[in-house]
Amino acid sequence: MPGEIEKSPVKLSLPLEYQQDLFHELKSEDELVLLARGLGLLRVVINLLHSYDAAGNNLIVIVGADDRENGWIGEALAEHAAVSRSPMARGLSQVNTDAMSVGTREKLYSQGGIFSITSRILVVDLLSKLLNPETVTGMVVLHSERIVATSIEAFIIRIYRQMNKAGFLKAFSDNPEPFTTGFAPLASMMRNLFLRKPSLWPRFHVTLAKSLEGRKKAEVIELEVSMTDGMKDIQNAVLECVEVSIGELRKADTGLEMDDWTLDSALHRNFDVIIRRQLDPIWHRVSYRTKQIVNDLTVLRSILHALLTYDAVSFNQYLDTILAYHQPPPGSTRQNQSPWLFLDAANTIFETAKRRVYSGKRAERAASDAFSDSLRPVLEEQPKWSLLAEVLEEIERDNYLNPTPRDDSNGTILVMCSDQGTCRQLREYLQNMHVHPVEESQATDEEPKPSAMFMMRRKLRKYLDWKKDFARVSASLFAENQKVLDGFTDQRGNTNGYRGKGPPNKRRRVRGGAAAAGAGRPVNSSLQMAEDKESQVASLMADIQVTDTDAAQKDEVVVDSLDDMEDYFELYEMNDLVVIHPYDGDMDEHVLEEVRPRYVIMYEPDAAFIRRVEVYRSSHGDRNVRVYFMYYGGSVEEQRYLSAVRKEKDAFTRLIKEKGNMAVTLTLDGAAPTDPQEQFLRTVNTRIAGGGRLAATAEPPRVVVDVREFRSSLPSLLHGRSMIVIPCMLTVGDYVLTPTICIERKSIRDLISSFKNGRLFNQAETMLQHYKHPMLLIEFDQNKSFTLDPFAEHSFEKSIKSADDSRDLQSKIVLLTLAFPRLKIIWSSSPYQTAEIFAELKNKQEEPDPIKAVQVGLGIGEDPYEQQSFNTTPQDMLRAVPGVTGKNLMRLVLEVGDLREVSNLGERELDEYVGKEAGRQIYRFFNRSVFDE
Numbered sequence: 001m002p003g004e005i006e007k008s009p010v011k012l013s014l015p016l017e018y019q020q021d022l023f024h025e026l027k028s029e030d031e032l033v034l035l036a037r038g039l040g041l042l043r044v045v046i047n048l049l050h051s052y053d054a055a056g057n058n059l060i061v062i063v064g065a066d067d068r069e070n071g072w073i074g075e076a077l078a079e080h081a082a083v084s085r086s087p088m089a090r091g092l093s094q095v096n097t098d099a100m101s102v103g104t105r106e107k108l109y110s111q112g113g114i115f116s117i118t119s120r121i122l123v124v125d126l127l128s129k130l131l132n133p134e135t136v137t138g139m140v141v142l143h144s145e146r147i148v149a150t151s152i153e154a155f156i157i158r159i160y161r162q163m164n165k166a167g168f169l170k171a172f173s174d175n176p177e178p179f180t181t182g183f184a185p186l187a188s189m190m191r192n193l194f195l196r197k198p199s200l201w202p203r204f205h206v207t208l209a210k211s212l213e214g215r216k217k218a219e220v221i222e223l224e225v226s227m228t229d230g231m232k233d234i235q236n237a238v239l240e241c242v243e244v245s246i247g248e249l250r251k252a253d254t255g256l257e258m259d260d261w262t263l264d265s266a267l268h269r270n271f272d273v274i275i276r277r278q279l280d281p282i283w284h285r286v287s288y289r290t291k292q293i294v295n296d297l298t299v300l301r302s303i304l305h306a307l308l309t310y311d312a313v314s315f316n317q318y319l320d321t322i323l324a325y326h327q328p329p330p331g332s333t334r335q336n337q338s339p340w341l342f343l344d345a346a347n348t349i350f351e352t353a354k355r356r357v358y359s360g361k362r363a364e365r366a367a368s369d370a371f372s373d374s375l376r377p378v379l380e381e382q383p384k385w386s387l388l389a390e391v392l393e394e395i396e397r398d399n400y401l402n403p404t405p406r407d408d409s410n411g412t413i414l415v416m417c418s419d420q421g422t423c424r425q426l427r428e429y430l431q432n433m434h435v436h437p438v439e440e441s442q443a444t445d446e447e448p449k450p451s452a453m454f455m456m457r458r459k460l461r462k463y464l465d466w467k468k469d470f471a472r473v474s475a476s477l478f479a480e481n482q483k484v485l486d487g488f489t490d491q492r493g494n495t496n497g498y499r500g501k502g503p504p505n506k507r508r509r510v511r512g513g514a515a516a517a518g519a520g521r522p523v524n525s526s527l528q529m530a531e532d533k534e535s536q537v538a539s540l541m542a543d544i545q546v547t548d549t550d551a552a553q554k555d556e557v558v559v560d561s562l563d564d565m566e567d568y569f570e571l572y573e574m575n576d577l578v579v580i581h582p583y584d585g586d587m588d589e590h591v592l593e594e595v596r597p598r599y600v601i602m603y604e605p606d607a608a609f610i611r612r613v614e615v616y617r618s619s620h621g622d623r624n625v626r627v628y629f630m631y632y633g634g635s636v637e638e639q640r641y642l643s644a645v646r647k648e649k650d651a652f653t654r655l656i657k658e659k660g661n662m663a664v665t666l667t668l669d670g671a672a673p674t675d676p677q678e679q680f681l682r683t684v685n686t687r688i689a690g691g692g693r694l695a696a697t698a699e700p701p702r703v704v705v706d707v708r709e710f711r712s713s714l715p716s717l718l719h720g721r722s723m724i725v726i727p728c729m730l731t732v733g734d735y736v737l738t739p740t741i742c743i744e745r746k747s748i749r750d751l752i753s754s755f756k757n758g759r760l761f762n763q764a765e766t767m768l769q770h771y772k773h774p775m776l777l778i779e780f781d782q783n784k785s786f787t788l789d790p791f792a793e794h795s796f797e798k799s800i801k802s803a804d805d806s807r808d809l810q811s812k813i814v815l816l817t818l819a820f821p822r823l824k825i826i827w828s829s830s831p832y833q834t835a836e837i838f839a840e841l842k843n844k845q846e847e848p849d850p851i852k853a854v855q856v857g858l859g860i861g862e863d864p865y866e867q868q869s870f871n872t873t874p875q876d877m878l879r880a881v882p883g884v885t886g887k888n889l890m891r892l893v894l895e896v897g898d899l900r901e902v903s904n905l906g907e908r909e910l911d912e913y914v915g916k917e918a919g920r921q922i923y924r925f926f927n928r929s930v931f932d933e
Contacts, residue, residue, distance in 0.1 A: 010054045011084045012047045015619045016211040019044055022201065027051070031197040032144060032171045032190065034179065034655065036648065038611030039201070039208070041174045042586045045140065046073055048170070049092075050080040052137065053114055056088025059135055062116040063153055064142040070094050070116045072590060077114065090114065095121055106130055119152045120710045124727045126159045133163035144171040145178040147192050150782075150831065154192045155716035161194045171195060176202075176651040186658045198659055202652035203611065211618060218617040218625040223391070224633040225383045230356045234307055235636060237345035237352070242300050245293050245340055249275070252290045271297065280784045289339070296338045303349070304636050309422050309604075311452075312356040312380045313459040317466065319353050324474065356380040357460065377544055379456040384603065384630055385429055388415075389450035391628050392430075392578070395599050409623040411575035414597035416583060418604045423580045426603065428455050430578065457544045583609055592616045601628045605641040607648070700724050701842050704736040704853045709745065714779075717835040726850045731857035732766045733774075737838060738845040739852070740772040743826070745834075747779055748788070755812045757879045764820045770856045775824045776816075777837075782830035874899050883921030888914040902926075 014020050019040065025031065026048055035041045052058045065073065074092035081089035090113035095105060097118075108115070109131045117125070125131040139160055147153045157169065171193050179185050186198060201208060227235070246261055261275070275294055279286055299322060306318050326338055340346055360375045395413060417423055433450035574595075581591055583606050592612060600613060610629075617625050631638050702724045705715050710727065719725045733742035744763050746754060754760035760776075767774035780786050788809055817823065828834040875893060878884050884892070891913050896902050903926040910919030 010051050010086070011080070012050070013043070013080070014047055016615070018201065018205070018207045018211045019047075021207055022199070023047060025199060026170055029197065030169050030195055031199045032193060032195050033173070033199045033201070034176055034652075035172070035174050035201045036176070036203045036208075036611065036652070037174045038588075038608030038615070039174070039203070040589060040612075040615050041172055042069065042072065043589070045142070045172055046076045046080070049073065049114055049140065050077055050084070050089075053077060053081065053089045053091070054084055054086035056086075056090075057112060058114075058137040059109070059112045060114045060137055061122065061131075061139045062092075062114065062142065063119065063122065063139060063156060064144070064146065065116050067096070068587060069142065070096070072587070073116070092116060102130060109135075119156060120707075123152055123156050123159070123710050123715075124707050126156065126163075127725055127727050133160050133167075136160065136164055136167050138168035138170070141169070141171040141193065142173075143175075144173045144189070144193060145175045147171075147189070149188075149192055150713035150716060151192075152710060152713070152716065155713075155719065157192070157194055158716075158719070169194065176648060176655060180651045180654045184658065184662075186655055187662050190662075198655070198662075200652060200655055200659065202649070202656075204649070204652075212611075212614045218613055218627050220627045220629055223387060223628060223630045225387055225630060227632050227635055228356075228380060228383060230352050230380060231307060231383075231632075232634075233352045234349050235304065237348040238300055238304050238307070239636075240345040241340040241343055241349075242297065244343060244345075245296055245300065248293050248339065249290065252287065271301070277783070280781075283785050285785075292338055296340055299338075300340065308632060308635060308637050309418060309425075311382060311425060311456065311459060312353070312378075313456060313463050316353045316357045317463050319350055320467070320470070323350070324470070357463075377457070377460060379453065379460060381452045381456065383632075385433075385452055386450065387630065388426070388429075388601065388603065389433055391601055407622050407624055408596065408620065409598040409625070410577075410596045411599075412595050412597045413578045413599045413601065414591070414595055415578065415580045415601045415603055416588070416606070416609060417580065418606075419582050422603070423582055426580050430580075460544055588612050589616070596623060598624060599626050599628070601630065603630055605629065605631045605637065607641065607645050699847070701839075702726060702847045702850075703838065703842075704728055704730070704848050704850050706730040706734045709734050712745070712747075712831065714745065714831045714834055717831050718838060721835055721839060723839075728850050728854045730853060732763075732770055735777075735838070736848045736853040737842050739848055741775065741841060741845070742767050742771040742773070743775045743777050743838075745777045745779055747781070751778060752809060753876060755809070757876050759876075760816065761819070764816065764823050766857055768820060768822055773824065774820075774822065775826055777826045777828060777834065779828045779834055780830065782832065786829040878902065881922055882925050883914065883918040885918070888918055 012023070014023055022033065022035075022044055026033065026044070033041070033044075035044075049060065049062075052060055062073070070092065074094070077089070077091050080086075081091060090111070092114050093108055093116070095108070095115055095117040105121075105125065109125075122131070126133055139157070141147070141153065141157065147157075160167070161169070173179075179189055182188065190196065190198065203209070250261060275297065279290075279294065283291075303319070303322070306315050310318060323341075326341060355378065357378060357380075358375045359378050392413065399411065415426060417426060429452050432454045433452060434448075435454040436448050436451060579591075579595055579597070581588075583604075584591075585608075588609055589612050593616070602609065610627075613625060613627055617623065631641065700722055703718055704726045705718075705728070707727045707729055709715060715725050715727075730736070734745045735743040737743065744760075744767060746760070751760070754763075764774065764776065813825070817825065826834075826837060828837060875889065877899060878889060878892065892902060895913055896905070902922075905913075905923070907919055907923040910922050913919070914922065
């Protein structure tokens with residue numbers, strides 16, 4: 001095979017020295033490649049795959065690729081095959097859906113080639129020998145940082161290595177941080193991957209630095225932008241709130257390691273996720289206040305991000321939604337407000353955000369209700385907008401005065417930013433920055449500067465309309481909730497419950513007059529922002545009313561049917577094009593190659609994209625690139641960028657140190673002990689008291705597992721305990737351990753949803769009909785608390801909840817056991833404990849028959865794979881719609897394509913499917929308007 005590969009006419013696209021060295025390393029031995037972000041990892045993988053694809057007679061499996069990567073790999077392999085003119089190349093085949101039948105997959109596998117298979121399908125095909133592991137030439141694992149001991153990808157690699165000792169195995173990652181957490185993390189990861197050698201390629205690697213800095217470098221112009229005073233005030237106030245919240249968390253005395261709980265760490269992308277993960281095992285013991293602060297950190301970090309990316313109007317609107325979200329529900333006596341909202345810094349955030357949009361506030365006078373000041377629009381612009389306009393003007397002037405010599409670059413200007421929202425914002429600004437109100441243009445003879453006035457006025461008009469609708473919807477929902485609460489209190493008969501005391505809203509002494517005291521504070525002592533009066537809003541609307549200039553501009557096209565496309569659309573010249581694109585990981589390399597820009601404007605800093613430009617410029621000596629690097633000086637944006645670069649460098653430093661001290665793992669076949677005597681002793685049961693027999697067998701235990709259960713880690717752990725896992729499409733149960741024991745496994749989330757839609761009662765009933773010992777396994781997550789208390793948060797407020805409320809999870813479990821006395825319930829704290837419980841249950845029992853397990857619950861001639869074509873999640877959502885019952889559900893599923901189509905059906909069409917009354921209920925549910933109530 002190696003000889004054939006060397007003879008094949010293979011043309012590679014690896015122009016840089018470090019790429020060639022890495023390729024030769026990978027061809028010679030199996031290893032884990034850790035490359036710094038933005039240095040073209042996917043390009044190396046594609047060239048490696050092409051070298052095997054061009055040779056032919058290979059069966060390569062790609063594990064861990066997402067849909068976008070599959071598309072790019074498939075396109076690149078086809079392009080390489082065309083350039084190399086390789087007759088044996090087959091390209092990439094994707095197996096990513098259950099709709100592809102077993103026979104089709106078997107035929108594909110027999111032909112060979114390169115396959116990207118989703119993990120759940122691949123593990124089932126390997127276990128069922130539909131894809132024989134011995135016939136696989138090699139396996140390529142992407143995103144290896146996600147592979148932990150219990151992951152389905154680790155299960156796949158273990159099966160492959162047990163059955164195939166000769167095939168190659170190569171793993172790739174461009175995210176070094178996960179490899180540095182825990183005890184000996186690199187060694188643990190290497191064990192999970194069944195590899196011995198790690199290959200580390202940081203940015204400061206000698207070959208890498210020589211490759212990127214030796215040739216002509218890209219011209220980089222760094223532009224530091226100063227934030228406005230309002231933005232600085234808001235940022236400082238938010239950071240103060242974050243600091244106070246972290247201080248409150250440290251005071252909670254959770255018993256955890258809190259050295260990293262600092263303000264600097266809080267700026268990192270995953271800080272709130274890390275804290276939540278640390279608190280998960282003791283979540284049931286954490287106070288309500290601490291839980292609230294953990295959620296507040298997520299909100300505060302989103303405010304920091306929105307401050308630098310949203311315009312002033314959208315940012316103020318976002319703060320309005322945050323404040324509305326934190327209002328307690330009607331009827332609640334519990335103080336639900338987040339602690340940070342009561343800080344002076346919070347008031348600074350909301351007041352300053354409003355002043356950036358419009359100014360002028362009411363005069364607070366005790367004697368008069370008159371308002372002296374009317375509102376006027378301020379509409380503060382983002383500082384980066386004017387700088388972006390200046391940069392574009394400079395580029396245009398430069399092209400006119402100093403025409404560059406002809407090279408392979410287009411004259412395209414590529415603007416890169418963080419997300420699609422910022423892309424839309426910049427596109428709107430660039431389209432309208434030269435549109436000015438008539439009065440302003442007539443006032444001066446000078447040419448007006450680029451401005452966002454037109455865009456901001458339009459956004460303010462939309463914001464004021466939104467605020468009116470938002471108030472109406474909130475009032476409608478509040479009234480509806482209040483009706484429910486009033487009915488609830490009437491049922492409990494609390495009308496005469498004061499027992500001689502005065503009503504709770506009466507006070508002996510009211511300061512400042514009863515009317516003022518009653519109106520100034522709501523019943524549940526919640527925070528309320530001062531609202532603007534209608535007269536003020538009307539004066540503001542008068543200032544920003546639509547002018548002739550505004551009316552002359554076209555509205556933005558959101559949806560275009562593309563009818564008569566040739567009459568309205570044409571291909572642009574690449575020299576006149578401004579392309580605005582969000583950062584998109586490895587796809588950015590594709591954008592650079594496709595667009596071939598001469599000018600790149602980085603609207604927001606991103607370390608990985610800087611390296612992609614370095615690689616692009618070094619790879620193409622005939623393409624000139626000028627990069628404008630924009631960032632807010634002294635901002636969270638700058639701090640986050642520097643912190644990310646430092647964390648990556650520290651991670652590689654730790655990995656290099658651990659690699660130097662790491663012990664070599666010699667047992668890499670993933671097999672269990674093969675000594676026959678040891679296998680025999682493992683199956684001997686020595687408990688022979690009470691007349692029992694000494695039973696032993698050399699046959700390994702078998703477990704029949706439903707194919708839908710391979711999303712969980714339990715099948716992998718059962719396989720790790722030397723059990724034979726047989727995947728089947730089961731109609732009854734999830735696991736069949738013996739001919740008499742059937743187990744339905746439920747995680748807590750799944751248990752709650754199964755109780756809501758009633759599916760669990762049907763499952764229990766069918767198990768009781770066909771098995772002597774049916775069991776319900778309630779399995780908790782390994783890293784979370786072994787208690788039901790955290791899931792009480794998903795129920796209603798305790799203040800309005802009765803003791804016998806059927807929504808309570810524990811009461812439902814009791815009702816289930818009363819309804820089915822023969823049903824046994826197994827509580828398991830983690831999948832590891834579940835595997836031990838299964839081993840105990842199978843002790844001295846007969847092995848299950850897979851064919852009988854599949855046939856249980858099926859009608860005569862019924863195919864178990866027929867049910868697989870329908871997704872259960874939309875069915876569960878449809879069951880919750882009023883009017884949908886178990887009888888008419890299947891009719892809707894068979895006749896209508898998806899949920900969206902159901903929601904758009906007319907009342908007459910629904911009548912034909914489900915009947916008149918049910919159709920009327922479904923139609924009213926989907927067409928109800930909260931504005932009319």
